[in-house]
Structures are given as structure tokens and as C-alpha cells.
Amino acid sequence: MNLSTTESPFDPGRSQTAYSTRCPTPSARLAAHVHRTPHLARVPRIPHSILRKALKDMAIVREEIFWPVLVATPFESLDELAARANATPFGLAAGIWTKDLSRAHKLAGLLKAGTVWINSLNAFDAASPFGGYKQSGFGREMGHEALELYTQVKSVWVGL
Incomplete structure (x- = not known):
């Protein structure tokens, strides 16, 4: 999953954001992808995902990303x-x-x-x-x- 390649619905060749975070990383683990339903199959976005063990300084934890990603962390x-x-x-x-x-x-x-x-x-x-x-x-x-x-x-x- 590469968060920097999510395409804008208005310009298929353009990155929607500047995120370059790649998951999984040594610290964050991709726990699951939730498959898209057929009516969303052509929507240009990353699949619904669950991340575990993400670090507090990772952009996906600190910022509003507006992507269907759940970050699960122990506490x-x-x-x-x-x-x-x-x-x-x-x-x-x-x-x-x-x-x-x-x-x-x-x-x-x-x-x-x-x-x-x-x-x-x-x-x-x-x-x-x-x-x-x-x-x-x-x-x-x-x-x-x-x-x-x-x-x-x-x-x-x-x-x-």
C-alpha cells in the first residue's frame, strides 16, 4: 500500500496528497484490508485498511488523512x-x-x-x-x- 499514489477523482494522473509513507513498515503492520464493494471498485483510493503498531510520529497517526484507515494501538x-x-x-x-x-x-x-x-x-x-x-x-x-x-x-x- 503506497499512500502517496492515491489519485484525485478530478485528475487520474495526479497525486491527491504529498504523503510518502509506505505501509507496512518495520513498525507499522498492515493488519487487514477490507475489500471494496463492487460499486466502489473504480473509485481511485486505497482500500479500507487497519494498521497496528504505528508509531506516534508517523503522519498517518498525527494528521487528518481522510482515508479509510483505522490505526489500532495498544495502551x-x-x-x-x-x-x-x-x-x-x-x-x-x-x-x-x-x-x-x-x-x-x-x-x-x-x-x-x-x-x-x-x-x-x-x-x-x-x-x-x-x-x-x-x-x-x-x-x-x-x-x-x-x-x-x-x-x-x-x-x-x-x-x-
Whole structure:
């Protein structure tokens, strides 16, 4: 899998990003590819993948890559895991996969991400706000919070 050769849907010969990370590496292991369904067979992108033992300084761990890649890493405590997850300038969304919903809710509260999915991904509702933390965006889309971006508050004082 070469993450630097993912093609743009607008220009088949052009690389979509500048990633040059190759997996598997001596540290990160490709645990699984999830095969594409037939209706996605011609979509130019890497297959859904699971990486394990990825290092914290790898681009695929630190950056928002917007590719269907899950990075699975071992951890000792939720605080340690949250600190590692939050040690990035980005915070659009996070996905937690677990059998322990109590721990998942605790971790969700510790994560600096605008949306946290537990045992699901990409669930949206127009009534629920969506947006990121840190360098992943300003403000919120959807929900009543989005209306605040279009609201200008004014105070008027009248002396009587």
C-alpha cells in the first residue's frame, strides 16, 4: 500500500496528497484490508485498511488523512490514550471501537475532537452540530449552533 499514489477523482494522473509513507513498515503492520464493494471498485483510493503498531510520529497517526484507515494501538490507560490522541494539531472527529461502552464514554469526554463516534463512523444528523477542534475548523455546521455563524448581536442603549 503506497499512500502517496492515491489519485484525485478530478485528475487520474495526479497525486491527491504529498504523503510518502509506505505501509507496512518495520513498525507499522498492515493488519487487514477490507475489500471494496463492487460499486466502489473504480473509485481511485486505497482500500479500507487497519494498521497496528504505528508509531506516534508517523503522519498517518498525527494528521487528518481522510482515508479509510483505522490505526489500532495498544495502551495502558485511558488517560495515556487520550493524551496520545490529543497530541495533534487536529481534532475533527474520532472513532472508538470497543466492547466496553462505559470506558468509551469516558474516553469520548477526554478527546479533543468535535465529533466522537463509538462503534460507528460517519453518522450525521442535521440537528446535531458538526465541526472540529484546534486546526480542524472554526464554528459548527448543522444544528442550531450553525445559525450562530450567521447571527450578529447588537446592543442598543437609550438614555431616558
